Amino acid sequence: MEFPFDVDALLPERITVLDQHLRPPARRPGTTTPARIDLQQQIMTIVDELGKASAKAQHLPAPITSASRMQSNRHVMYVLKDTSARPAGKGAIIGFLKVGYKKLFVLDDREAHNEVEPLCILDFYIHESLQRHGHGQELFHYMLQKERVEPHQLAIDRPSQKLLKFLNKHYNLETTVPQVNNFVIFEGFFAHQHRPPAPSLRASRHSRAAVVDPTPTAPARKLPPKRAEGDIKPYSSTDREFLKVAVEPPWPLNRAPRRATPPAHPPPRSSSLGNSPERGPLRPFVPEQELLRSLRLCPPHPTARLLLATDPGGSPAQRRRTSSLPRSDESRY
Numbered sequence: 001m002e003f004p005f006d007v008d009a010l011l012p013e014r015i016t017v018l019d020q021h022l023r024p025p026a027r028r029p030g031t032t033t034p035a036r037i038d039l040q041q042q043i044m045t046i047v048d049e050l051g052k053a054s055a056k057a058q059h060l061p062a063p064i065t066s067a068s069r070m071q072s073n074r075h076v077m078y079v080l081k082d083t084s085a086r087p088a089g090k091g092a093i094i095g096f097l098k099v100g101y102k103k104l105f106v107l108d109d110r111e112a113h114n115e116v117e118p119l120c121i122l123d124f125y126i127h128e129s130l131q132r133h134g135h136g137q138e139l140f141h142y143m144l145q146k147e148r149v150e151p152h153q154l155a156i157d158r159p160s161q162k163l164l165k166f167l168n169k170h171y172n173l174e175t176t177v178p179q180v181n182n183f184v185i186f187e188g189f190f191a192h193q194h195r196p197p198a199p200s201l202r203a204s205r206h207s208r209a210a211v212v213d214p215t216p217t218a219p220a221r222k223l224p225p226k227r228a229e230g231d232i233k234p235y236s237s238t239d240r241e242f243l244k245v246a247v248e249p250p251w252p253l254n255r256a257p258r259r260a261t262p263p264a265h266p267p268p269r270s271s272s273l274g275n276s277p278e279r280g281p282l283r284p285f286v287p288e289q290e291l292l293r294s295l296r297l298c299p300p301h302p303t304a305r306l307l308l309a310t311d312p313g314g315s316p317a318q319r320r321r322t323s324s325l326p327r328s329d330e331s332r333y
Helices: 036-057 067-070 136-145 161-171 199-212 235-245 290-296 303-308 316-324 328-333
Strands: 015-018 076-082 092-101 104-105 113-116 119-126 155-157 183-186
Touching: 015 136, 036 067, 036 076, 036 092, 076 136, 092 136, 104 136, 104 183, 119 136, 136 161
Parallel strands: 119 155
Antiparallel strands: 015 076, 076 092, 092 119, 104 113, 155 183
């Protein structure tokens, strides 16, 4: 892929690594240096044109690689240039490989969800006229060495059939682990990570923690001795009869008040809201004759005797004289 500016001077190395800043690499000594803004604009032009060519080759509706996307994400782009062909002395670009770390939720071979953040292959393109010449393998191998990863540890975003055949041919990646998203992972992705530790490692870890941990443990509680089966008495019928016997309370609580005999036909109660229920009399009812008899038998108070003695009209003789008068004389008074 050719450009109207000098690609060989802009990208001095065969494989150039670009990050989100899209800064031009250091130039060789002795070469003329144009304005830095112009160099960054040229790099942005290369990134945009490579993204358009990759989208066209993969039949995508829009490019997934552009200068604006590179600046807004922490992705890394490996650009491979052609050092042999020099059309008009300006050089050419063979292809590129874009990678980046993403947080994913993937399924393992046991269909368990795992939250991982692997290195992902986001876009890969080699010019159609230069394919099957080893350029793709050269670029991919350089990326693996630079990122220090193995091919089976990668996650590929929506790989094409050409890319799957490429990975199977050069890295023996054939068996995939089914996923519910657009990423593809291969068998061996969870070989060195996302697995629980072995039982022996877990036991040795706990033993080392017990030796190193100086925290004193609390003393164990002593439980009371358990009673023998022979000491436990069954719940017999004699015990149940004993529980039914009521114990009489002490005096004066044992004196039950006498209650009046309820009438055979109690008066009807009003069903209006707020009426309290009927209650029996708090004290026993005393007949009137019995009350008068108790008053006659009660001896007079000493003060009453003194008043009767000092009052002449209140003497018994006076009371007898007034009571002996005829009925006509009594009416006069």
